[in-house]
Amino acid sequence: MAARKRMALALLAQGNGLHPASWIAAGGPTDCSNDISYFADMARLAEKGLFDLFFVADTPAARTDNLDAWSRYTPYMNCFEPITLLTALAGVTSRIGLGGTASTSFYEPYNIARLYASLDHISHGRGAWNVVTSGNNYAARNFGEDKLPPHAKRYARAKEFVEVVKALWDTYDDDAIVYDRERGVYFDPAKFHVLDHQGEFFKMHSALNIARCPQGQPVIIQAGASNAGKELAAETAEVVFNSDDELADAKAYCDDVKGRTAKFGRTPADIRVLAGFTPTIGESKWEAEDKYRQLQELIHPLVGKVRVASDLEADVSDLDPDQPIPLDRIPQSANLHTRYFEQIVDMIKNQKLTLRQLWQRYERGNKRVLGTAADVADTMQEWFEAGACDGFMMIFPTLPGGLESFVARVVPELQRRGLYRTAYEGRTLREHLGLKRPASRYARETMKAAG
Ligand SMILES: Cc1cc2nc3c(=O)[nH]c(=O)nc-3n(C[C@H](O)[C@H](O)[C@H](O)COP(=O)(O)O)c2cc1C
Structure with a gap:
């Protein structure tokens, strides 16, 4: 019988948690965002919970306007640079995968190839790169532009960017470095490949100055929800984050992305879709709901408005919180985060909420569950068994508390149900996820030529 x-x-790791009021909620640490030992403890706890991946999101910018609001909502304003953080965590963990975001709009491929190859070596095969095109204009202004390039252009650059990075990761064949002291030869020049690339965005005569990675290549993650995003995911990603809050939508997304793989010579088995999942765990459903309600009430109106404004891509600062958003405020289309935009527009149009109700209910996608450990496990089981995902990106409203309860109470429940590992079986992130180690493009060519 095949193994089940x-x-x-995966864990989305961030300061006090992902809820906008998490940092003012009672009981959490206040100074954790710059405390490496705080993140080390969190990574070790996720590893104790046998997580596949510890993940750090990012945008390369602080907000520079509206500071009265942003001073009450901290994540973008004080955070570690992901690759630096993950590299430090590689030294205090041994099994959990270490993934982080870097934007194709603001890096050069050579930097990314080098940084993530180094992370993969330092972590002995646990590195992963989340490819994003970025979704705010603050970042653009840090790099000499007034605003982000149009969505289609960002994705065209991302596609070429990933191609180049992957080619650079194949510079050395696996067995290229021979350390032959007798002959005085360090590597075999026949197994070292220089990339000549001339595309729309990048011109390179280039080779990477680091040996091939333990994983062959670090794992590529992507989370685009737009058509261009799904195409890029189907062509290049090995892990895809989804942020639907309804099972049927999540399943449709999963089928859609996996269904697009064939035209790129890939198969659905080459991709793991992780659904964004936000649990609040209580001794009873009532206690979980009460915990969450208390958090929601801590959202300051300025923060509520700025969160709605960011994803709606429209100013709402002058609006009365206790009135609905006028429909003529809604832009024609999104240029930043397509899925978040669609979700918030859908809520405005179909749920007839006041602005205040909107910021209290809007969740940036993700399946929210308020209940006992068994309730949480039930929903995860239902989504997983329905084929809506291959696993979950856990987005805890408060950290480390949410993760502590989950590891103590939900992980054993999932294990009891045979849905989750009881020990790590592999060493690398690819092994945890059951993803194959990619052969170098040059090795593939040689094999093809040999028939
Ligand atoms: C779990 C998760 C993590 C994400 N992390 C980031 C991130 O770190 N930085 C970022 O700019 N976007 C992040 N995103 C947003 C998507 O990548 C975003 O939707 C995309 O960049 C916009 O493209 P789209 O229009 O194709 O959706 C994340 C999305 C999800 C679901």
């Missing part, structure tokens, strides 16, 4: 398929788990 197990779900994958």
